[in-house]
Amino acid sequence: MFWYIVLICTILLVLVYISMKLSPRRAQLKNKHVIVTGGSSGIGKAIAILAAERGANVTIFARNKLRLEEAKTEIKQKLQTGCKVQCISVDLSSNYEDVKKAVSEAEDKLGPVFMVVNSAGTSVSRSFQDLQADDFKKMMEANYYSAVFTTKAAVDSMVQQQQGRLIFLSSQAGQIGLFGFSAYSGSKFALRGMAEALQMEMTPHNIRVTVAFPPDTDTPGFQHELIGKPKETQLISETAGLLKPQDVAMAIIDDSLKGEFISYQGMDGWLLAHVTAGMSPATSLPRVIQQFFLMGLFRVIGLFYLASFDSIVLKCKKEKDSEKVKAS
Ligand SMILES: NC(=O)c1ccc[n+]([C@@H]2O[C@H](COP(=O)([O-])OP(=O)(O)OC[C@H]3O[C@@H](n4cnc5c(N)ncnc54)[C@H](OP(=O)(O)O)[C@@H]3O)[C@@H](O)[C@H]2O)c1
Numbered sequence: 001m002f003w004y005i006v007l008i009c010t011i012l013l014v015l016v017y018i019s020m021k022l023s024p025r026r027a028q029l030k031n032k033h034v035i036v037t038g039g040s041s042g043i044g045k046a047i048a049i050l051a052a053e054r055g056a057n058v059t060i061f062a063r064n065k066l067r068l069e070e071a072k073t074e075i076k077q078k079l080q081t082g083c084k085v086q087c088i089s090v091d092l093s094s095n096y097e098d099v100k101k102a103v104s105e106a107e108d109k110l111g112p113v114f115m116v117v118n119s120a121g122t123s124v125s126r127s128f129q130d131l132q133a134d135d136f137k138k139m140m141e142a143n144y145y146s147a148v149f150t151t152k153a154a155v156d157s158m159v160q161q162q163q164g165r166l167i168f169l170s171s172q173a174g175q176i177g178l179f180g181f182s183a184y185s186g187s188k189f190a191l192r193g194m195a196e197a198l199q200m201e202m203t204p205h206n207i208r209v210t211v212a213f214p215p216d217t218d219t220p221g222f223q224h225e226l227i228g229k230p231k232e233t234q235l236i237s238e239t240a241g242l243l244k245p246q247d248v249a250m251a252i253i254d255d256s257l258k259g260e261f262i263s264y265q266g267m268d269g270w271l272l273a274h275v276t277a278g279m280s281p282a283t284s285l286p287r288v289i290q291q292f293f294l295m296g297l298f299r300v301i302g303l304f305y306l307a308s309f310d311s312i313v314l315k316c317k318k319e320k321d322s323e324k325v326k327a328s
Pocket residue numbers: 037038039040041042043044061062063064065067090091092093094118119120121122123142143146169170171172213214215216217218219220221222
């Protein structure tokens with residue numbers, strides 16, 4: 001009995017030690033400078049508002065000046081005493097020099113940046129055959145290069161401070177490739193690869209990287225994506241729900257402050273995060289334990305999901321074929 005208790009205590013001590021090694025100390029946003037790209041709309045705006053509520057000084061980047069000013073007014077109402085918000089109009093996807101200028105302008109006014117939230121992005125959903133060759137380039141520019149350019153422009157100052165948080169908004173379509181998302185998924189998978197490499201370089205500088213994989217979220221961007229979305233994609237997407245940007249923002253900020261590499265929402269997100277964990281870094285002991293026990297089971301459940309998606313695609317093809325026969 002004595003040795004049994006000693007064994008249990010030793011295992012518990014080892015687990016606590018591993019847990020402490022994996023998880024960094026939780027960060028705070030009070031009086032820190034947070035840059036949110038795409039902060040004039042949707043998830044980015046919800047994150048900017050949340051950062052303001054938590055006492056941060058906030059800079060938002062986007063192109064449209066009117067929407068930026070409107071968002072700035074909204075964020076201002078949530079600012080804590082003595083904190084500031086500014087907006088900077090910049091196209092983050094075209095030219096690195098413009099982005100660098102915008103980041104240094106932001107830092108000149110509100111001090112060295114602590115957190116960069118790369119939320120700027122866009123989506124077009126069409127079948128591969130219906131997409132234009134240029135759509136693939138546009139997705140990479142808006143979703144991938146905008147994040148690379150902004151992070152690159154901010155990272156030297158973060159390394160100098162030896163602290164910080166970097167957040168990349170991928171998508172569940174950055175974990176699983178679905179009908180209609182070949183251009184979008186390419187750009188969102190790319191973000192994850194870049195972020196995995198970057199986190200290995202940043203962790204020794206006390207800078208934590210988080211990749212967020214939100215499901216469908218009710219934003220202007222999501223409403224825009226619905227235009228021209230193939231029926232197959234709509235039916236597959238309907239199997240999941242529609243989240244509020246405020247809930248997604250809360251989960252992303254909390255995961256980033258805790259130092260989690262992966263941020264997910266909901267049951268589907270939990271399953272996808274674990275089944276696609278691969279060689280991503282371990283940032284919390286509970287998640288590692290869950291992956292150890294659940295990955296095999298989740299792979300099997302994932303195969304059922306895939307089978308149902310494939311059957312939707314096949315059903316739509318049959319419908320299209322019979323419509324063609326009727327029309328001829
Ligand atoms: N909503 C969803 O269902 C969902 C799900 C998963 C992941 N996501 C990802 O989450 C992020 C936010 O999505 P959302 O739905 O909130 O988008 P949204 O409502 O369309 O907002 C996008 C923001 O990005 C800015 N932006 C776009 N291209 C830009 C550029 N080249 N330079 C500077 N700013 C640019 C937009 O402002 P301007 O147009 O004025 O520049 C706007 O502020 C995106 O990366 C998206 O892919 C969204």
